[in-house]
Amino acid sequence: MSRNGNGKSAVIYARVSSREQKEEGYSIDAQLKLLRKYAQENGITVSQEYTDAETAKESGRTSFGLMLDALQAVPEKERVILVEKTDRLYRNIYDWVKVDQLRPVIHFVKDGYVLSDDSRSNEKFIHGIKALMAKNYVDNLSEEVKKGQLEKAEQGTFPGKAPLGYSNVVADGKHRIDIDPHKSVLVRRLFEKYASGDCSLTELTGFAREIGLRSCNDKIMPRSAVYALLQNIFYTGRFVWKGREYEGDHTPLVSNELFQRVQQALKKDGKPDYRTKREFPFIGLVKCAHCGCAVTAEIKKGKYVYYHCTGFRGGCDKPYIREEELDKLLVRVVRDARVDEDTALLIRDALREGHRQERQIRQMQIAEITRRLERVRQRLDRIYEDKLDGKIDEELWARKRSQYTEEINSLERQQADAKREHGPFYESVERIIELAEAAPRLWSAQVPHERARLLRILLSNCTFDGENLHPDYRKPFCWLAKMQERPISLGRMDSNHRSRLQRPLPYHLATPQ
Numbered sequence: 001m002s003r004n005g006n007g008k009s010a011v012i013y014a015r016v017s018s019r020e021q022k023e024e025g026y027s028i029d030a031q032l033k034l035l036r037k038y039a040q041e042n043g044i045t046v047s048q049e050y051t052d053a054e055t056a057k058e059s060g061r062t063s064f065g066l067m068l069d070a071l072q073a074v075p076e077k078e079r080v081i082l083v084e085k086t087d088r089l090y091r092n093i094y095d096w097v098k099v100d101q102l103r104p105v106i107h108f109v110k111d112g113y114v115l116s117d118d119s120r121s122n123e124k125f126i127h128g129i130k131a132l133m134a135k136n137y138v139d140n141l142s143e144e145v146k147k148g149q150l151e152k153a154e155q156g157t158f159p160g161k162a163p164l165g166y167s168n169v170v171a172d173g174k175h176r177i178d179i180d181p182h183k184s185v186l187v188r189r190l191f192e193k194y195a196s197g198d199c200s201l202t203e204l205t206g207f208a209r210e211i212g213l214r215s216c217n218d219k220i221m222p223r224s225a226v227y228a229l230l231q232n233i234f235y236t237g238r239f240v241w242k243g244r245e246y247e248g249d250h251t252p253l254v255s256n257e258l259f260q261r262v263q264q265a266l267k268k269d270g271k272p273d274y275r276t277k278r279e280f281p282f283i284g285l286v287k288c289a290h291c292g293c294a295v296t297a298e299i300k301k302g303k304y305v306y307y308h309c310t311g312f313r314g315g316c317d318k319p320y321i322r323e324e325e326l327d328k329l330l331v332r333v334v335r336d337a338r339v340d341e342d343t344a345l346l347i348r349d350a351l352r353e354g355h356r357q358e359r360q361i362r363q364m365q366i367a368e369i370t371r372r373l374e375r376v377r378q379r380l381d382r383i384y385e386d387k388l389d390g391k392i393d394e395e396l397w398a399r400k401r402s403q404y405t406e407e408i409n410s411l412e413r414q415q416a417d418a419k420r421e422h423g424p425f426y427e428s429v430e431r432i433i434e435l436a437e438a439a440p441r442l443w444s445a446q447v448p449h450e451r452a453r454l455l456r457i458l459l460s461n462c463t464f465d466g467e468n469l470h471p472d473y474r475k476p477f478c479w480l481a482k483m484q485e486r487p488i489s490l491g492r493m494d495s496n497h498r499s500r501l502q503r504p505l506p507y508h509l510a511t512p513q
Contacts, residue, residue, distance in 0.1 A: 009047040010080035035082045038109045079104035128476035153241040156249035177250040186213040195261040281448035289463035318466045333471045339436040365418045373411045380404040
């Protein structure tokens with residue numbers, strides 16, 4: 001039986017962000033009115049309504065969490081959500097994952113489609129892209145903050161939290177970084193003692209505890225924190241922000257000469273400077289399928305690179321694998337996420353049809369909003385004439401003017417939203433399709449480190465059992481891989497496309513040229 005939610009009960013979810021509240025757009029009331037009307041017209045009983053009016057920056061909304069808990073408590077076939085559109089439900093990737101785990105039926109009323117387990121693969125793919133694109137909203141909110149931080153860095157002021165030995169101070173409305181009179185002395189002692197070469201990093205960590213130097217959170221500093229402190233160029237009067245070094249306006253704690261002596265001492269402290277050693281491209285991409293530990297790498301006989309389980313959880317006797325053999329397994333992972341030419345054509349056709357339908361709906365919405373806007377403006381004109389003719393008093397005029405003005409502002413915002421083109425969304429989908437088509441060819445043409453970058457785009461997790469790799473693809477690439485497993489239907493197609501659906505989609509594993 002198809003799980004479309006019709007004739008059943010459902011929950012309603014509506015949300016506005018803090019910025020939208022300030023602009024008085026996308027009101028909760030407007031969303032609820034739309035969703036209630038949709039439920040009534042489709043014979044759906046609303047069991048509960050959930051609303052959130054919070055910031056879009058963090059996950060874990062109050063009503064959003066309550067809604068997920070409530071859905072978790074009912075049978076899976078009864079999990080139905082009504083929401084205005086994609087970015088009203090998802091604010092970030094974490095929200096998407098939480099909802100997806102419950103496998104509900106979701107009615108995106110304004111977007112005009114229903115998503116469920118029975119949805120076609122291309123519908124899930126396009127929905128996944130929309131959910132990923134919703135994250136751009138958070139990125140846009142933070143863009144101005146990043147610009148301000150960059151400007152601050154270029155003026156010589158560190159935009160973040162000051163390290164140990166300094167403190168962030170606000171005076172006369174301006175932010176600056178001052179020396180902490182007590183901790184700065186202790187930090188300088190660490191640099192001087194370690195530069196002398198009389199102690200190891202472990203002994204220096206013990207010394208920090210003896211003199212009472214604690215972290216900014218007033219906790220005992222571990223060896224790693226002491227190591228990071230000794231490497232921080234902030235103490236020389238410079239700082240690094242977004243990968244670029246700046247000359248700071250704060251007072252240095254140590255001289256450049258002392259800092260360099262400390263760096264030389266670190267290299268001789270039994271722990272090599274790993275950044276100068278050979279980097280293994282596939283570290284961090286694979287885990288052991290037996291114990292869950294990371295897979296690391298080492299060089300044997302001075303030239304052969306082997307990958308193996310770290311055995312961090314008590315020893316793992318699984319075999320080593322040469323880097324060349326691991327590369328051969330990984331190329332199969334890339335090929336499995338590939339979309340062949342026929343499949344890519346079907347997806348592009350579906351996207352074009354979806355874009356065409358969306359533009360038609362948007363034009364209808366614009367026409368309807370324009371008609372409503374004209375009616376309200378006419379009413380405002382008439383009541384103004386009644387006021388001039390003395391037919392109504394000042395109190396009624398003021399109330400009606402406020403009411404109609406608010407309605408006009410709301411309709412103008414809706415009109416602007418309806419006119420907004422969604423070209424960037426379809427361009428992003430096209431880039432993902434191009435990547436899926438070209439992935440094997442890109443793999444063959446790239447060096448190992450670039451291949452690792454490609455894998456990080458495709459994979460969310462990957463395990464190795466000693467013989468085989470077991471990849472978990474990121475969305476939407478996981479759906480692209482699944483599309484290879486069964487025939488798909490894209491609804492309206494020409495006869496040539498329909499003929500392709502009489503057989504499973506082509507699945508090419510040939511070595512790319």
